[in-house]
Ligand SMILES: C[C@H](O)[C@H](O)[C@@H](O)C(=O)CO
């Protein structure tokens with residue numbers, strides 16, 4: 071028997087249906103964040119500073135300098151990631167054709183390049199308003215700003231983005247998830263948090279008052295603990311968006327890098343999904359601060375996927391990635407992060423779940439622990455390799471020379 075069939079038998083002996091798990095994995099897209107390809111630069115203001123308390127550190131050569139390069143790099147990454155996936159676009163990746171258009175006046179035409187590209191490839195798109203790296207967010211506030219004129223600008227931007235996303239979803243025939251993340255917050259301790267949170271709620275209410283077909287677009291809101299230069303208070307905290315999404319039936323976005331280092335996303339999944347129909351994940355790897363390192367096949371990512379699978383939540387969870395590492399080959403960053411996200415999901419899918427559940431229900435925690443630990447040395451690698459083979463993507467390390475070759479021929483020519 072070959073390695074795959076031997077491995078499949080080992081899992082079957084524990085009651086695991088490997089074929090069904092592979093089908094589920096193939097049907098689960100990961101949304102690739104376009105901003106990993108150019109260090110969150112965007113196209114509207116090439117070379118403008120990245121603000122909002124986030125930072126892409128490193129200066130690895132070869133970052134994409136425009137839409138054609140970014141999409142070519144994404145094409146290569148997608149060809150090395152098994153399964154069919156999605157691409158997550160920020161509003162700052164609008165193609166303005168040399169015109170001066172501000173963010174509150176963006177329309178679907180500024181994203182036609184993305185939509186056409188995605189349609190040709192059968193890809194889904196996701197979308198994000200960009201409430202940073204702009205003169206009207208320079209003091210750190212957008213939708214909660216004390217100045218009504220500034221707030222109104224960002225409200226118009228939010229509405230414009232939802233209309234764009236609705237049209238993207240209609241043209242592609244696939245629902246777009248539009249994720250709102252606002253940097254608003256304080257470096258030092260504020261004395262009137264309440265006023266900022268009230269204004270944030272009012273602004274969001276105005277944005278969401280505009281009806282958009284739910285089949286084409288759904289709205290998510292992403293919380294954060296702190297940002298660089300925003301250490302003392304973030305207006306859009308976890309509790310704020312828990313409350314807002316529950317009250318307004320929106321999608322809650324949980325970013326793995328947005329919590330205190332001793333908190334894990336895994337434990338939050340069953341709590342939030344007890345009360346919310348859907349969540350969006352930004353799978354990431356926080357290292358000390360919200361440093362947005364490439365997703366590793368680490369305990370945190372594994373635990374996150376285990377919770378999703380163990381709770382039968384997969385159909386209610388949108389999986390996106392969020393990191394921007396400028397210190398390594400950016401295409402490799404996408405491929406490593408996405409393949410690790412999928413590996414973590416596969417490991418969760420082929421866990422001997424039914425047995426483990428039964429043991430727990432019977433109170434046999436010693437056998438539960440024994441089985442959990444033994445499952446760690448089951449031949450997972452042969453199952454993953456088969457998944458890559460069936461999806462016509464390179465097996466094992468075979469994808470690495472493809473990117474190295476592209477780096478030599480294409481990336482090295484970018485100055
Ligand atoms: C660029 C994105 O909007 C950003 O990463 C956001 O999702 C975030 O996590 C901010 O810390």
Ligand SMILES: [Mn+2]
Pocket residue numbers: 292325352392
């Ligand atoms: Mn995020």
